Each structure stands twice: as structure tokens, then as C-alpha cells.
Amino acid sequence: DDEDEDNDDEINDQNIDKKTKDKNEQFLAGFWRAYDSLNNYDSIIKGMNVAKFQQQFIFEKGSEIILKEMIKMHDKFKYVVLNESFTTNSSITRSNYNDSTFNKSISSLKDDRVVDITSFGNGSLMFQNPLILTKLGNWILNAYHKDGGLLPLLIAAYNNDTETYLICGLPS
Structure with a gap:
């Protein structure tokens, strides 16, 4: 039993290492894509x-979090947990177009524009982008700051693929 458990732990560690390596490769590819775009007006x-x-998405999701009263108070901080149902039920949907993954905006603001956001990492969920999660958290803090709340915020987003939280x- 101990040997099977050790093998399972080793397999899990290998999977985590591979996913970390994939994310690093995506980051580097995104960096060079951004660098190359400086010479391309269309980019x-x-x-x-x-x-x-992104800004529209942050506004919509931040408003939804506040309206649904998802922000919980603790003595020393506020926190929001974006569980599986919230993170998978976003205004971002996947569709296949010309053998590439595109994400479409079908926002509640009736915006019918289609925006290619594959730069977030092969169509990954928006909430698994640390920058988007940070911006969402800052938006929530700014909204609550006007109400006089000066507590720090923890925001956690569930990743269904890895069954972990960012x-x-x-x-x-």
C-alpha cells in the first residue's frame, strides 16, 4: 500500500511539473508575441x-460578485471563493473556428463583438490568469473602499482541470 501511495505521489508531482513547464512556455511565447507585435499595427x-x-469582463464579474454577496468578512480580511460553478459559468465561451480555439464575448452588456483571447494561454479560463484575478480583486477592493472597508482581500478561483485553487x- 505504501508503495502504491508513493507511486501516486510521484505521478502527481510529475503532472504538476509538466503543467508548470507548460505555463512557463506559454508565458515566454506570449512575451515574444507581444514583443513582435510592436512592429505590427494590426497586432x-x-x-x-x-x-x-478584459476590463469589461472584470467589471461584469466584479459586479456579479457584489450583487450575489459572495464577499465574506473575517476579523482581519475579506475573502471571495470563486467555486467551480462560478468560474465555468462566465461570459467567456469556447468555440472552434478555422482549427483554432477562439473565445467569444457574449456579455450581459449585449456586446456582440468577437474577441480572440487565445493570448491567455490556449483558451484557458480567464480566472486562471493571475493578472486577471489580481485586477478583479483590486476592482472589488476599490468598490468596497468607498464603503469604508479597509481590510485586505483574498480571492481564490477554482481550476477544474487541476482541481486546485489559484x-x-x-x-x-
């Missing part, structure tokens, strides 16, 4: 559209 416009879409801590 810059495309990047600006992605940035606009957690971001933000100071007040």
Missing part, C-alpha cells in the same frame, strides 16, 4: 481590443 489594435474586453492576496 497592437488586436491587443487593445483584448485589453478592453489564490491572490491583496492589501487594503
Whole structure:
């Protein structure tokens, strides 16, 4: 039994190492894609559209979190847990177009534009991007700051693929 358990742990460690390596490779590929786009006007416009879409996404999800009263208070901090149903039921859907994965905006703001956001890592979930999660947390902190709440925020997003949480801590 101990040997089987050790083998399972070793397999899990190998899977985690592979996923970490894949994320690092995606990051480097994204960096060089961004660097190369500096000489390409169309790429810059495309990047600006992605940035606009990200901001819209953050506003919509932040508003939804506040309206659903998902922010919990603790003595020393606030926290939000974005569970599986929230992270998979986002305004981002996957579709296949010309053998590539594209993500479409079908937002509640009735925006029918299609934005290619494959730069988030092969169509990965928006909540698994640490920058998006940090921006969402900062948006929530700013919204609560106006109400006088000066507590730090923990925000955790569930990743269905790895069955783990990405957690971001933000100071007040």
C-alpha cells in the first residue's frame, strides 16, 4: 500500500511539473508575441481590443460578485471563493473556428463583438490568469473602499482541470 501511495505521489508531482513547464512556455511565447507585435499595427489594435474586453469582463464579474454577496468578512480580511460553478459559468465561451480555439464575448452588456483571447494561454479560463484575478480583486477592493472597508482581500478561483485553487492576496 505504501508503495502504491508513493507511486501516486510521484505521478502527481510529475503532472504538476509538466503543467508548470507548460505555463512557463506559454508565458515566454506570449512575451515574444507581444514583443513582435510592436512592429505590427494590426497586432497592437488586436491587443487593445483584448485589453478592453478584459476590463469589461472584470467589471461584469466584479459586479456579479457584489450583487450575489459572495464577499465574506473575517476579523482581519475579506475573502471571495470563486467555486467551480462560478468560474465555468462566465461570459467567456469556447468555440472552434478555422482549427483554432477562439473565445467569444457574449456579455450581459449585449456586446456582440468577437474577441480572440487565445493570448491567455490556449483558451484557458480567464480566472486562471493571475493578472486577471489580481485586477478583479483590486476592482472589488476599490468598490468596497468607498464603503469604508479597509481590510485586505483574498480571492481564490477554482481550476477544474487541476482541481486546485489559484489564490491572490491583496492589501487594503
